[in-house]
Amino acid sequence: xxxxxxxxxxxxxxxxxxxxDINLDVEEGEFVVFVGPSGCGKxxxxxxxxxxxxxxxxxxxxGGEVMNLTPPSKRGIAMVFQSYALYPHLxxxxxxxxxxxxxxxxxxxxxxxxxTASKMLNLEPYLDRYPSELSGGQRxxxxxxxxxxxxxxxxxxxEPLSNLDAALRMNxxxxxxxxxxxxxxxxxxxxxxxxxxxxxxDKIVVLRDGRVEQIGSPMELYNNPANQFVAGFLGSxxxxxxxxxIVQSGDDRIMGIRPEDLFLADDGILSARxxxxxxxxxDTNVIAHLNDHxxxxxxxxxxxxxxxxxxxxxxxxxxxxxxxxxxxxxx
Amino acid sequence: xNKVRSxxxxxVAMHGALILYTLIALFPVFIILINSFKDRRSIFREPxxxxxxxxxxxxxxxxVLQQGDFFLYFQNSMIVTVASLxxxxxxxxxxxxxxxxxxxxxxxxxxxxxxxxxxxxxxxxTVAILEMMVATGLVNTLWALILVYTAQGLPxxxxxxxxxxxxxxxxxKNAGRIDGLSEYTIFFRLVLPLVRxxxxxxxxxxxxxxxxxxxxxxxLAPAEETKTLTLGSQVFIGxxxxxxxxxxxxxxxxxxPVLILYIxxxxxxxxxxxxxxxx
Ligand SMILES: Nc1ncnc2c1ncn2[C@@H]1O[C@H](COP(=O)(O)OP(=O)(O)O)[C@@H](O)[C@H]1O
Ligand SMILES: [Mg+2]
Numbered sequence: 075x076x077x078x079x080x081x082x083x084x085x086x087x088x089x090x091x092x093x094x095d096i097n098l099d100v101e102e103g104e105f106v107v108f109v110g111p112s113g114c115g116k117x118x119x120x121x122x123x124x125x126x127x128x129x130x131x132x133x134x135x136x137g138g139e140v141m142n143l144t145p146p147s148k149r150g151i152a153m154v155f156q157s158y159a160l161y162p163h164l165x166x167x168x169x170x171x172x173x174x175x176x177x178x179x180x181x182x183x184x185x186x187x188x189x190t191a192s193k194m195l196n197l198e199p200y201l202d203r204y205p206s207e208l209s210g211g212q213r214x215x216x217x218x219x220x221x222x223x224x225x226x227x228x229x230x231x232x233e234p235l236s237n238l239d240a241a242l243r244m245n246x247x248x249x250x251x252x253x254x255x256x257x258x259x260x261x262x263x264x265x266x267x268x269x270x271x272x273x274x275x276d277k278i279v280v281l282r283d284g285r286v287e288q289i290g291s292p293m294e295l296y297n298n299p300a301n302q303f304v305a306g307f308l309g310s311x312x313x314x315x316x317x318x319x320i321v322q323s324g325d326d327r328i329m330g331i332r333p334e335d336l337f338l339a340d341d342g343i344l345s346a347r348x349x350x351x352x353x354x355x356x357d358t359n360v361i362a363h364l365n366d367h368x369x370x371x372x373x374x375x376x377x378x379x380x381x382x383x384x385x386x387x388x389x390x391x392x393x394x395x396x397x398x399x400x401x402x403x404x405x
Numbered sequence: 406x407n408k409v410r411s412x413x414x415x416x417v418a419m420h421g422a423l424i425l426y427t428l429i430a431l432f433p434v435f436i437i438l439i440n441s442f443k444d445r446r447s448i449f450r451e452p453x454x455x456x457x458x459x460x461x462x463x464x465x466x467x468x469v470l471q472q473g474d475f476f477l478y479f480q481n482s483m484i485v486t487v488a489s490l491x492x493x494x495x496x497x498x499x500x501x502x503x504x505x506x507x508x509x510x511x512x513x514x515x516x517x518x519x520x521x522x523x524x525x526x527x528x529x530x531t532v533a534i535l536e537m538m539v540a541t542g543l544v545n546t547l548w549a550l551i552l553v554y555t556a557q558g559l560p561x562x563x564x565x566x567x568x569x570x571x572x573x574x575x576x577x578k579n580a581g582r583i584d585g586l587s588e589y590t591i592f593f594r595l596v597l598p599l600v601r602x603x604x605x606x607x608x609x610x611x612x613x614x615x616x617x618x619x620x621x622x623x624x625l626a627p628a629e630e631t632k633t634l635t636l637g638s639q640v641f642i643g644x645x646x647x648x649x650x651x652x653x654x655x656x657x658x659x660x661x662p663v664l665i666l667y668i669x670x671x672x673x674x675x676x677x678x679x680x681x682x683x684x
Contacts, residue, residue, distance in 0.1 A: 147583060153579070159580040163594070176585035
């Protein structure tokens with residue numbers, strides 16, 4: 075069964091057309107990540123799914139039922155916000171139980187769900203604290219707990235990690251992946267961070283300017299991007315683009331090569347001047363200039379490359395991508 | 406900023422200026438207070454002297470408490486001020502929430518229309534207001550004053566509160582909606598507590614003009630049983646003789662409730678005024 079299905083969903087704020095003809099199916103138990111640059115409409119799409127904004131046109135079904143006119147609390151969804159949005163006047167227990175009380179659940183059910191969720195998220199010692207007495211990471215866990223206790227058909231996460239510091243972000247990312255495994259629930263997760271998208275998703279939806287650019291599993295998108303935008307957005311460091319004419323004169327296409335596909339070779343076809351070197355121990359990132367184009371090579375292991383040095387880089391022609399000047403993939 | 410603060414010379418200068426300002430601001434209040442405890446002769450002979458054993462007298466307070474129904478006036482003022490503040494805050498906050506939270510046709514125009522009242526003094530409409538009050542039979546009732554002061558306070562309240570309400574996190578309100586809270590619960594339980602400092606600011610700005618007003622009580626509710634304190638005190642100011650003891654005593658007592666209300670609101674008020682600057 076499909077947990078969520080969007081058919082030709084559009085959303086305009088006055089004259090501003092923010093979401094354009096979104097079509098999407100989320101299967102039961104699937105972890106779907108919406109990824110795209112800031113301002114591309116990810117949060118708006120999530121709010122339309124949640125019912126916090128009305129779609130201008132199109133159909134939204136959750137669990138097989140059309141939900142366009144259903145209020146947010148009756149859609150069987152739960153949402154985790156970037157700013158946590160905990161109720162400041164309620165303690166952790168109060169925050170987690172409010173929705174259940176509104177639904178009129180019995181005391182024993184409420185108590186049992188709070189127990190389960192707080193155990194799962196290690197929140198037991200904090201149940202009587204107020205949000206202002208918690209650290210950022212703890213608040214985030216309370217926000218997730220508040221979603222879990224409702225046992226929703228669909229979880230919605232809006233950039234839940236972007237207010238956490240780097241170490242905590244990594245841990246929480248793993249926790250969310252574990253949570254998905256334990257609960258087996260359908261989840262939609264919004265982020266502008268391609269690493270989060272690649273590591274968490276069963277299915278990635280790449281958005282740009284309110285349009286779906288491509289939908290697929292992380293490896294499908296990585297290995298087989300539909301266009302230059304998707305190719306450049308996924309992968310870190312991102313794909314190098316330069317006119318194919320540099321390699322073969324007369325070629326007016328744009329060539330794309332991933333940094334990890336470049337290697338040092340004395341007879342390499344690309345000759346570039348190094349402008350910066352990042353030595354990470356396990357990897358060495360070389361940023362170099364190819365005529366006027368900056369390219370990045372990710373070399374495995376440690377290399378004695380210095381700034382200002384001239385290099386020759388080679389690649390396997392099989393690993394190169396080609397795009398036309400409009401950015402569409404050419405095969 | 407820290408550097409400026411920690412320099413002792415600057416600290417002294419800053420506190421000096423603040424103390425000077427405090428003295429200037431409190432001086433009239435101080436003069437009223439000390440003179441209210443002196444007999445008539447000493448008030449005129451040495452207005453700046455403190456009351457001593459010779460000049461000390463509570464004749465003013467006695468006159469005030471005996472003549473006229475001072476406690477009734479006091480009660481009227483209190484009822485009018487508190488009720489007006491309550492309605493200004495309630496309706497002001499509701500209108501501000503509607504303007505800042507909901508997108509509807511004419512939202513901008515409505516906001517401008519409500520803000521217009523800030524620039525146009527309500528006294529211009531006195532004649533029309535009086536006619537309306539006569540027509541509805543509200544003349545010489547406290548409701549007449551409460552309604553007028555509510556109308557007078559609303560524009561500024563809507564203006565200030567809607568600005569603060571725009572800053573309340575959308576995520577918080579949306580979290581409430583997803584958890585099934587009604588719009589009213591979201592407004593009263595989530596939004597109002599977060600704009601409490603702004604509410605206190607509005608309350609203080611409205612309280613003093615209402616408490617001190619002479620105009621509308623004189624025109625709309627001059628009857629004995631609806632007189633406010635300010636109006637009641639006027640009996641001591643005659644065309645030919647003024648009972649200064651009584652006037653000063655009445656004024657001294659009139660300051661007290663405002664002072665108490667101010668102390669209640671002041672912590673929130675300071676937060677309201679500085680929150681914009683600090684954030
Ligand atoms: N309430 C609104 N009114 C008008 N425009 C809005 C509103 N909410 C979002 N937008 C516009 O929609 C676009 C997408 O916003 P958003 O969904 O928040 O992007 P993202 O979450 O991907 O960063 C932005 O250009 C933003 O200006
Ligand atoms: Mg967003």
